[in-house]
Amino acid sequence: MFTRRAPLAARAARPQTRGHPLPNPPDDAEARRAITPVICYPVETLPQPDMGLYSAARKGMSKVDEVTVPPRDAATFSAPAGHIFRISSIEGPQVGDLNLWNARDLSERFYSGKTRALHGTHLTTGDRMWSSFPAMRPMATVIHDTLDWYGIDSFGGSVHDVIGTRCDPYTHNLLAGGQYHHCCHSNLTRALAAHLGIAPQEAETHVHDVLNVFMCTGFTRDTGQYFMKASPVRPGDHIDFFAEIDILGGLSACPGGDCSSEHSSDTVPCHPLLVEVFKPQPDALKNWEPLAPNGYNRTHGW
Ligand SMILES: [Zn+2]
Numbered sequence: 001m002f003t004r005r006a007p008l009a010a011r012a013a014r015p016q017t018r019g020h021p022l023p024n025p026p027d028d029a030e031a032r033r034a035i036t037p038v039i040c041y042p043v044e045t046l047p048q049p050d051m052g053l054y055s056a057a058r059k060g061m062s063k064v065d066e067v068t069v070p071p072r073d074a075a076t077f078s079a080p081a082g083h084i085f086r087i088s089s090i091e092g093p094q095v096g097d098l099n100l101w102n103a104r105d106l107s108e109r110f111y112s113g114k115t116r117a118l119h120g121t122h123l124t125t126g127d128r129m130w131s132s133f134p135a136m137r138p139m140a141t142v143i144h145d146t147l148d149w150y151g152i153d154s155f156g157g158s159v160h161d162v163i164g165t166r167c168d169p170y171t172h173n174l175l176a177g178g179q180y181h182h183c184c185h186s187n188l189t190r191a192l193a194a195h196l197g198i199a200p201q202e203a204e205t206h207v208h209d210v211l212n213v214f215m216c217t218g219f220t221r222d223t224g225q226y227f228m229k230a231s232p233v234r235p236g237d238h239i240d241f242f243a244e245i246d247i248l249g250g251l252s253a254c255p256g257g258d259c260s261s262e263h264s265s266d267t268v269p270c271h272p273l274l275v276e277v278f279k280p281q282p283d284a285l286k287n288w289e290p291l292a293p294n295g296y297n298r299t300h301g302w
Pocket of ligand 1 (some may be wrong): 166174184185253254
Protein backbone atom coordinates (compact mmCIF):
# COMPACT_ATOMS: atom_id res chain seq x y z
CA MET A 1 0.00 0.00 0.00
CA PHE A 2 1.21 3.46 -0.86
CA THR A 3 2.02 5.50 2.25
CA ARG A 4 0.96 9.03 1.57
CA ARG A 5 2.07 10.87 4.69
CA ALA A 6 5.77 11.11 3.77
CA PRO A 7 5.32 12.10 0.12
CA LEU A 8 2.77 14.75 1.14
CA ALA A 9 5.22 16.26 3.62
CA ALA A 10 7.95 16.17 0.97
CA ARG A 11 5.80 17.92 -1.58
CA ALA A 12 4.89 20.64 0.90
CA ALA A 13 8.49 21.15 2.00
CA ARG A 14 10.26 21.43 -1.33
CA PRO A 15 8.42 24.37 -2.91
CA GLN A 16 8.47 26.32 0.35
CA THR A 17 12.22 25.98 0.69
CA ARG A 18 12.60 27.25 -2.86
CA GLY A 19 10.44 30.30 -2.21
CA HIS A 20 7.54 29.36 -4.47
CA PRO A 21 3.94 29.73 -3.29
CA LEU A 22 2.15 26.40 -3.03
CA PRO A 23 -0.64 25.99 -5.59
CA ASN A 24 -4.02 24.95 -4.19
CA PRO A 25 -4.42 21.19 -4.59
CA PRO A 26 -7.44 19.96 -6.56
CA ASP A 27 -10.40 18.46 -4.68
CA ASP A 28 -9.41 14.94 -5.69
CA ALA A 29 -5.71 15.32 -4.76
CA GLU A 30 -5.85 12.49 -2.23
CA ALA A 31 -7.48 10.14 -4.71
CA ARG A 32 -4.87 10.93 -7.35
CA ARG A 33 -2.03 10.30 -4.90
CA ALA A 34 -3.61 7.03 -3.78
CA ILE A 35 -3.34 5.44 -7.24
CA THR A 36 -1.24 2.29 -6.98
CA PRO A 37 2.06 2.47 -8.89
CA VAL A 38 3.00 -0.08 -11.52
CA ILE A 39 6.48 -1.22 -12.51
CA CYS A 40 7.62 0.66 -15.64
CA TYR A 41 9.63 -2.20 -17.10
CA PRO A 42 8.60 -5.65 -15.87
CA VAL A 43 11.76 -7.67 -16.50
CA GLU A 44 10.24 -11.15 -16.71
CA THR A 45 10.64 -11.18 -20.50
CA LEU A 46 14.30 -10.14 -20.48
CA PRO A 47 16.80 -12.81 -21.48
CA GLN A 48 17.52 -14.36 -18.09
CA PRO A 49 21.10 -14.88 -16.95
CA ASP A 50 22.05 -18.52 -16.42
CA MET A 51 23.34 -18.14 -12.86
CA GLY A 52 24.16 -21.86 -12.64
CA LEU A 53 26.48 -21.53 -15.60
CA TYR A 54 28.12 -18.44 -14.10
CA SER A 55 28.72 -20.04 -10.73
CA ALA A 56 30.21 -23.08 -12.48
CA ALA A 57 32.46 -20.69 -14.42
CA ARG A 58 33.72 -19.18 -11.14
CA LYS A 59 34.78 -22.58 -9.86
CA GLY A 60 38.33 -23.38 -10.90
CA MET A 61 38.84 -20.08 -12.71
CA SER A 62 42.41 -18.87 -13.01
CA LYS A 63 43.74 -15.33 -12.82
CA VAL A 64 45.13 -13.94 -16.06
CA ASP A 65 45.64 -10.28 -15.18
CA GLU A 66 45.37 -7.74 -12.40
CA VAL A 67 45.49 -3.95 -12.15
CA THR A 68 45.75 -1.86 -9.00
CA VAL A 69 43.92 1.45 -9.19
CA PRO A 70 45.76 4.11 -7.16
CA PRO A 71 43.77 6.37 -4.82
CA ARG A 72 42.34 9.51 -6.51
CA ASP A 73 43.28 8.07 -9.88
CA ALA A 74 41.95 5.58 -12.43
CA ALA A 75 43.18 2.67 -14.53
CA THR A 76 41.90 0.71 -17.49
CA PHE A 77 41.61 -3.07 -17.80
CA SER A 78 40.59 -5.58 -20.44
CA ALA A 79 38.24 -8.52 -19.91
CA PRO A 80 37.60 -10.70 -22.97
CA ALA A 81 34.09 -12.12 -23.48
CA GLY A 82 33.55 -15.12 -21.25
CA HIS A 83 36.03 -13.94 -18.62
CA ILE A 84 35.25 -12.76 -15.11
CA PHE A 85 36.49 -9.51 -13.63
CA ARG A 86 36.52 -8.80 -9.91
CA ILE A 87 36.75 -5.44 -8.15
CA SER A 88 38.06 -5.69 -4.58
CA SER A 89 38.57 -3.42 -1.62
CA ILE A 90 42.13 -4.07 -0.48
CA GLU A 91 43.38 -1.54 2.08
CA GLY A 92 40.36 0.32 3.38
CA PRO A 93 36.79 1.36 2.54
CA GLN A 94 36.81 2.85 -0.93
CA VAL A 95 34.26 3.64 -3.61
CA GLY A 96 34.95 3.03 -7.31
CA ASP A 97 33.44 4.63 -10.41
CA LEU A 98 33.20 2.07 -13.22
CA ASN A 99 32.96 2.71 -16.98
CA LEU A 100 32.62 -0.12 -19.52
CA TRP A 101 33.13 0.01 -23.27
CA ASN A 102 32.87 -2.56 -26.03
CA ALA A 103 36.60 -3.09 -26.58
CA ARG A 104 36.01 -3.28 -30.36
CA ASP A 105 33.75 -0.22 -30.65
CA LEU A 106 33.87 2.48 -27.98
CA SER A 107 30.55 3.93 -29.15
CA GLU A 108 28.88 0.98 -27.40
CA ARG A 109 29.20 1.80 -23.74
CA PHE A 110 27.49 1.28 -20.40
CA TYR A 111 24.03 2.87 -20.23
CA SER A 112 23.47 3.72 -16.58
CA GLY A 113 19.99 5.21 -17.05
CA LYS A 114 18.55 2.22 -18.91
CA THR A 115 20.17 -0.18 -16.45
CA ARG A 116 18.46 1.77 -13.65
CA ALA A 117 15.12 1.64 -15.46
CA LEU A 118 15.38 -2.13 -15.84
CA HIS A 119 16.98 -3.26 -12.56
CA GLY A 120 16.36 -0.41 -10.10
CA THR A 121 18.63 2.10 -8.41
CA HIS A 122 21.25 -0.37 -7.15
CA LEU A 123 22.72 -3.51 -8.71
CA THR A 124 23.48 -6.85 -7.14
CA THR A 125 23.87 -10.51 -8.07
CA GLY A 126 21.90 -11.39 -11.19
CA ASP A 127 21.61 -7.82 -12.46
CA ARG A 128 23.24 -6.71 -15.67
CA MET A 129 25.06 -3.70 -17.00
CA TRP A 130 23.31 -2.80 -20.28
CA SER A 131 24.89 -1.02 -23.20
CA SER A 132 23.85 2.09 -25.10
CA PHE A 133 21.64 2.18 -28.22
CA PRO A 134 21.59 0.69 -30.76
CA ALA A 135 23.27 -2.46 -29.38
CA MET A 136 21.48 -2.35 -26.01
CA ARG A 137 22.57 -5.73 -24.69
CA PRO A 138 24.15 -6.98 -21.48
CA MET A 139 27.82 -5.97 -21.35
CA ALA A 140 28.43 -7.61 -17.97
CA THR A 141 26.42 -9.57 -15.40
CA VAL A 142 26.95 -9.31 -11.65
CA ILE A 143 27.58 -12.91 -10.63
CA HIS A 144 28.84 -12.56 -7.04
CA ASP A 145 28.66 -9.72 -4.51
CA THR A 146 29.95 -9.98 -0.94
CA LEU A 147 27.79 -6.96 -0.02
CA ASP A 148 24.56 -8.74 -1.02
CA TRP A 149 23.69 -8.90 2.69
CA TYR A 150 23.36 -5.09 2.97
CA GLY A 151 19.98 -4.85 1.28
CA ILE A 152 18.19 -1.54 1.78
CA ASP A 153 18.88 0.23 5.09
CA SER A 154 16.47 2.33 7.18
CA PHE A 155 17.49 5.50 5.32
CA GLY A 156 16.62 3.92 1.99
CA GLY A 157 20.33 3.48 1.19
CA SER A 158 21.90 0.59 -0.66
CA VAL A 159 25.19 -0.20 -2.44
CA HIS A 160 26.43 -0.25 -6.06
CA ASP A 161 24.20 2.51 -7.42
CA VAL A 162 23.33 3.55 -10.94
CA ILE A 163 21.85 6.86 -9.71
CA GLY A 164 24.89 9.10 -9.45
CA THR A 165 26.67 10.18 -12.58
CA ARG A 166 30.34 10.42 -11.50
CA CYS A 167 32.01 13.22 -9.58
CA ASP A 168 33.24 15.77 -12.09
CA PRO A 169 35.15 19.06 -12.17
CA TYR A 170 32.34 20.96 -13.90
CA THR A 171 29.77 20.42 -11.12
CA HIS A 172 32.54 21.05 -8.59
CA ASN A 173 33.35 24.35 -10.29
CA LEU A 174 29.69 25.38 -10.22
CA LEU A 175 29.17 24.51 -6.56
CA ALA A 176 32.55 25.37 -5.04
CA GLY A 177 34.64 27.08 -7.72
CA GLY A 178 38.24 26.21 -8.48
CA GLN A 179 39.92 23.64 -10.71
CA TYR A 180 39.99 20.17 -9.17
CA HIS A 181 41.58 17.56 -11.44
CA HIS A 182 41.10 14.29 -9.54
CA CYS A 183 37.34 13.84 -9.80
CA CYS A 184 36.36 10.43 -11.21
CA HIS A 185 35.44 12.07 -14.53
CA SER A 186 38.96 13.43 -14.98
CA ASN A 187 40.60 10.29 -13.59
CA LEU A 188 38.73 8.15 -16.13
CA THR A 189 39.57 10.66 -18.87
CA ARG A 190 43.32 10.50 -18.14
CA ALA A 191 43.30 6.70 -17.89
CA LEU A 192 41.46 6.27 -21.20
CA ALA A 193 43.65 8.88 -22.93
CA ALA A 194 46.77 7.05 -21.80
CA HIS A 195 45.37 3.67 -22.88
CA LEU A 196 44.33 4.88 -26.34
CA GLY A 197 47.18 7.35 -26.87
CA ILE A 198 44.79 10.21 -27.56
CA ALA A 199 44.30 13.71 -26.13
CA PRO A 200 42.32 13.96 -22.89
CA GLN A 201 39.76 16.21 -24.58
CA GLU A 202 39.02 13.42 -27.07
CA ALA A 203 39.05 10.69 -24.43
CA GLU A 204 36.62 12.75 -22.33
CA THR A 205 33.89 12.30 -24.93
CA HIS A 206 33.91 8.54 -24.24
CA VAL A 207 33.58 8.87 -20.46
CA HIS A 208 30.02 8.21 -19.32
CA ASP A 209 27.77 7.75 -16.30
CA VAL A 210 29.09 5.04 -14.04
CA LEU A 211 28.23 2.13 -11.84
CA ASN A 212 29.18 3.41 -8.38
CA VAL A 213 30.87 0.28 -7.06
CA PHE A 214 30.67 -0.09 -3.24
CA MET A 215 29.06 3.37 -2.87
CA CYS A 216 26.13 3.53 -0.43
CA THR A 217 23.47 5.94 -1.63
CA GLY A 218 19.79 6.69 -1.80
CA PHE A 219 17.29 9.53 -1.90
CA THR A 220 16.23 11.45 1.19
CA ARG A 221 12.63 10.72 2.10
CA ASP A 222 11.74 14.37 2.82
CA THR A 223 13.32 16.22 -0.11
CA GLY A 224 14.09 13.44 -2.57
CA GLN A 225 17.76 14.48 -2.76
CA TYR A 226 20.59 12.14 -3.68
CA PHE A 227 22.51 11.19 -0.54
CA MET A 228 25.63 9.18 0.22
CA LYS A 229 26.82 7.61 3.45
CA ALA A 230 29.88 5.68 4.57
CA SER A 231 30.29 2.60 2.42
CA PRO A 232 29.94 -0.72 4.27
CA VAL A 233 32.76 -2.17 2.15
CA ARG A 234 35.78 -3.59 3.98
CA PRO A 235 39.07 -5.04 2.70
CA GLY A 236 38.35 -8.44 1.19
CA ASP A 237 34.91 -7.46 -0.08
CA HIS A 238 34.51 -7.82 -3.82
CA ILE A 239 32.03 -7.84 -6.65
CA ASP A 240 32.45 -10.22 -9.61
CA PHE A 241 31.22 -9.55 -13.15
CA PHE A 242 30.92 -11.90 -16.10
CA ALA A 243 32.04 -10.17 -19.31
CA GLU A 244 29.29 -10.83 -21.87
CA ILE A 245 31.28 -9.13 -24.66
CA ASP A 246 34.91 -8.05 -25.04
CA ILE A 247 35.22 -5.34 -22.41
CA LEU A 248 37.50 -2.37 -21.99
CA GLY A 249 36.93 -1.12 -18.46
CA GLY A 250 37.91 2.02 -16.60
CA LEU A 251 37.82 2.24 -12.82
CA SER A 252 38.43 5.34 -10.70
CA ALA A 253 39.18 5.19 -6.98
CA CYS A 254 36.93 8.12 -6.07
CA PRO A 255 38.46 11.11 -4.24
CA GLY A 256 35.48 10.78 -1.88
CA GLY A 257 37.13 7.66 -0.35
CA ASP A 258 34.32 5.77 1.40
CA CYS A 259 32.05 8.74 0.54
CA SER A 260 31.11 9.30 4.20
CA SER A 261 31.63 13.06 4.11
CA GLU A 262 32.57 14.87 0.92
CA HIS A 263 33.59 14.64 -2.68
CA SER A 264 36.18 16.23 -4.89
CA SER A 265 38.88 17.11 -2.39
CA ASP A 266 42.20 15.84 -1.12
CA THR A 267 41.11 15.84 2.53
CA VAL A 268 39.40 12.45 3.04
CA PRO A 269 41.33 9.16 3.30
CA CYS A 270 41.43 7.26 0.02
CA HIS A 271 42.54 3.72 -0.75
CA PRO A 272 43.45 1.73 -3.85
CA LEU A 273 41.12 -0.76 -5.53
CA LEU A 274 42.13 -4.03 -7.16
CA VAL A 275 40.80 -5.31 -10.48
CA GLU A 276 41.49 -8.96 -11.29
CA VAL A 277 40.59 -10.77 -14.50
CA PHE A 278 39.94 -14.51 -14.43
CA LYS A 279 39.57 -17.14 -17.14
CA PRO A 280 37.09 -19.98 -16.48
CA GLN A 281 38.01 -23.61 -17.03
CA PRO A 282 37.87 -24.49 -20.75
CA ASP A 283 34.69 -26.59 -20.58
CA ALA A 284 32.78 -24.35 -18.15
CA LEU A 285 31.22 -22.23 -20.92
CA LYS A 286 30.39 -24.81 -23.54
CA ASN A 287 26.68 -23.86 -23.42
CA TRP A 288 27.33 -20.11 -23.42
CA GLU A 289 27.20 -17.74 -26.38
CA PRO A 290 27.61 -13.96 -26.41
CA LEU A 291 24.30 -12.14 -26.93
CA ALA A 292 23.81 -10.46 -30.29
CA PRO A 293 23.09 -6.72 -30.48
CA ASN A 294 19.46 -5.64 -29.97
CA GLY A 295 16.94 -6.85 -32.57
CA TYR A 296 15.26 -3.52 -33.35
CA ASN A 297 15.70 -2.76 -37.08
CA ARG A 298 16.47 0.97 -36.63
CA THR A 299 14.10 2.16 -39.39
CA HIS A 300 12.21 4.26 -36.79
CA GLY A 301 9.04 4.15 -38.86
CA TRP A 302 10.67 6.17 -41.67
ZN1 LIG B 1 34.04 10.04 -7.68
